[in-house]
Amino acid sequence: MTPLTLVHLYPAEMNIYGDTGNVLVLRRRLQWRGLGVDVVPVAVGDPIPAHADVILGGGGQDAAQGDIGLDFASRGAQLRAMADDGVVMLAICGSYQLLGREFLTKDGVRIAGTAVLDVTTTGSDTRLIGNHLVDTDFGRLAGYENHSGLTELGPGVSPLGKTVIGRGNNGKDGREGAMRDNVFGTYLHGPVLAKSPLFADELLRRAYARRGDGVELEPLDDALAHRAAAVAAGRPR
Amino acid sequence: MDVLAIWLGKLIGTALRRLGRRGNALPGLVVERIFPQFLPSVLGRLEQGVVIVSGTNGKTTTTKMLAAVLAQRYRVLTNDTGSNFVRGAITATCEHADWRGRLAADVAVFELDEAHAVRFVEVVKPQRVLLLNVMRDQLDRFGEIDTTAQLLRTVAAAADTAVVLNADDPRVTAIAAQVSAPVTYFGVAPDLRADFPTDEELYASPANAPVGNRPVLGAELLRMNLGETSDIDLRIAGTTESIALRAGGAHNAQNAAGAAAMALTYGLSAQTVAAGLRAVEPAFGRGQTFTVEDRRLVLHLVKNPAGFRQTLRTLTAYQPAAVVIAINDDYADGRDVSWLWDVQFREPLADVRAGHSWLLTSGTRAADMALRLRYDEIDTDAIETDLRAGVLRAVRHIPIGQTVIVLSTYTAMWALHAILLDIGAPVQAAMEPAPAQDADVAITMRQAAQLRSDGALAEPGDRT
Numbered sequence: 001m002t003p004l005t006l007v008h009l010y011p012a013e014m015n016i017y018g019d020t021g022n023v024l025v026l027r028r029r030l031q032w033r034g035l036g037v038d039v040v041p042v043a044v045g046d047p048i049p050a051h052a053d054v055i056l057g058g059g060g061q062d063a064a065q066g067d068i069g070l071d072f073a074s075r076g077a078q079l080r081a082m083a084d085d086g087v088v089m090l091a092i093c094g095s096y097q098l099l100g101r102e103f104l105t106k107d108g109v110r111i112a113g114t115a116v117l118d119v120t121t122t123g124s125d126t127r128l129i130g131n132h133l134v135d136t137d138f139g140r141l142a143g144y145e146n147h148s149g150l151t152e153l154g155p156g157v158s159p160l161g162k163t164v165i166g167r168g169n170n171g172k173d174g175r176e177g178a179m180r181d182n183v184f185g186t187y188l189h190g191p192v193l194a195k196s197p198l199f200a201d202e203l204l205r206r207a208y209a210r211r212g213d214g215v216e217l218e219p220l221d222d223a224l225a226h227r228a229a230a231v232a233a234g235r236p237r
Numbered sequence: 238m239d240v241l242a243i244w245l246g247k248l249i250g251t252a253l254r255r256l257g258r259r260g261n262a263l264p265g266l267v268v269e270r271i272f273p274q275f276l277p278s279v280l281g282r283l284e285q286g287v288v289i290v291s292g293t294n295g296k297t298t299t300t301k302m303l304a305a306v307l308a309q310r311y312r313v314l315t316n317d318t319g320s321n322f323v324r325g326a327i328t329a330t331c332e333h334a335d336w337r338g339r340l341a342a343d344v345a346v347f348e349l350d351e352a353h354a355v356r357f358v359e360v361v362k363p364q365r366v367l368l369l370n371v372m373r374d375q376l377d378r379f380g381e382i383d384t385t386a387q388l389l390r391t392v393a394a395a396a397d398t399a400v401v402l403n404a405d406d407p408r409v410t411a412i413a414a415q416v417s418a419p420v421t422y423f424g425v426a427p428d429l430r431a432d433f434p435t436d437e438e439l440y441a442s443p444a445n446a447p448v449g450n451r452p453v454l455g456a457e458l459l460r461m462n463l464g465e466t467s468d469i470d471l472r473i474a475g476t477t478e479s480i481a482l483r484a485g486g487a488h489n490a491q492n493a494a495g496a497a498a499m500a501l502t503y504g505l506s507a508q509t510v511a512a513g514l515r516a517v518e519p520a521f522g523r524g525q526t527f528t529v530e531d532r533r534l535v536l537h538l539v540k541n542p543a544g545f546r547q548t549l550r551t552l553t554a555y556q557p558a559a560v561v562i563a564i565n566d567d568y569a570d571g572r573d574v575s576w577l578w579d580v581q582f583r584e585p586l587a588d589v590r591a592g593h594s595w596l597l598t599s600g601t602r603a604a605d606m607a608l609r610l611r612y613d614e615i616d617t618d619a620i621e622t623d624l625r626a627g628v629l630r631a632v633r634h635i636p637i638g639q640t641v642i643v644l645s646t647y648t649a650m651w652a653l654h655a656i657l658l659d660i661g662a663p664v665q666a667a668m669e670p671a672p673a674q675d676a677d678v679a680i681t682m683r684q685a686a687q688l689r690s691d692g693a694l695a696e697p698g699d700r701t
Contacts, residue, residue: 015579016373016381017573017575017576018575018576018577018578018579019575019578020578020579021575021578021612024578024612024613025612028612028614130572131572143575144572144573144574144575146573189573189575190575191575191578194578194605194608194609194612195605195608224604224607224608224611225608227604227620228602228604228605228607228608231601231602231604231605232602232605235566235572235601
């Protein structure tokens, strides 16, 4: 069986809050099950391999987003096609915003996104920051948000979940993240998959299902992750 | 007027000590509110003025080094308890002034964190500024590394006599363009460069590492032989000095170069600078040693990925029988613990574990730390959230005479310091001895919380 291909977008720039940990979590969970994985870093100008099974993108400094934004947007057609085909994607913060239709900065500049997710983000002067607890179909996700972009959802997506503690997409509608097909965008740092083994395995399950490999993921001993998640869920905002 | 301010500061300090509370910023808080001109007025009379040491990592140790070097010639005022904000500077000033309001000092060396340094220079114009580095750190405060660099730019621009910059950190060298005072540099020799990665280099491929011409260096680290203490060769102006540094680790060898380059701007000779560096003891929480139940315990602060990485690299030199990693997530530690995932533990800890070290995680986020390690294929032997219980467990697990290394975030370190004084004893002086100072100035987390609610720890841009 061919290894799972895990594409890591802009690892040198979109890595600001430990989000590269999501790549490590998936890699290890596959390795511990004896399953092969191939991590492919994609920098500005690099091609995204057509056989990608999972695409991960993290958050970055606002400046980096500006540099990265053009390159990301130029991949819109390919990413939309892949998303429609069921490729699994997890995009955090800045990557989440760039998977959307556009980002309108505080100064009124429109940064085009990839329109993979039917969301738009507006820059603001407020920073939504603190411990972040979100109820989703994949369990209660415990993480940390840190963003000044406010994201609104269009009809083409569902929210990832409801905020229990924290502000979420825009601080107004009580919703966090966005998803459609196998694409997930979220503001949760943590990294989000570390304390959410259910969600991590869900991404892997969907990737294998799309390939029709019939892979059954053995359960792993995730007591430590659950313990850490319980502690995190009890921390003040 | 200054006399009144000093009396007020001293009275509050005395009252606090009588009450058993040692919030070392509270006297400053009160004085600052009542006598806003106090600090510039008193410090403005110092013959050699004020030097600010700032940057992400190394401030405390570098400040201690610079203070030790300048003390070879001058009477030095410094905020050596690591209370690195404006009110801490006021408190230090109050405590060092006599009851007649006179400051028996020629020069002030203040460690200030980036945000507080900006506030400080609005009130007191420093003559000199030493900038060490810009790394990602506590990003939930500032939001971005570039913001941090901008803060440091503001601080450096305020100096009128001398600015000393780290030639090996591009974000720091870029600041030279906005500085009006004469700029000099410190750095490490090209063949040591790989041991001192910038923030970019830690995360990007070497191909992305910036290249450029280096300016002439006032002080340069030529060679280092690392251990618990390090033997280094430092080129200071035209002379090469061999120095046995009692602050271990590569980063402290680099910090010594920074302190040396700044000391040169006062006209001190290379020999005097070297003598001062030889005299430095480890700063609070930076390799302080304790004995606990006949075992040896060494306490190291870890604050951010770069600092953690540097500290991990020094571990093997200790050959520890046990390692304790204590992670809190209080305000001063960084509320967001995802920074742990920007530290690579696998190799440095595997080395240590291969020597059969026992590993325990502690602090509020002990489980997160153990989880992090699990994903780097390092097994934690025990998780003990309570710091006192965790330290005792590690100590009692190992044979008498062996060493426990404790790596700890900021608030856990303060708590541990008090705990260690209770269950053990320091091997070296905990604090740089200073006139009329209590050695014990540990702030418990409760007191830190009180200071925070008093507004003493408020940051620019904080929302309540």
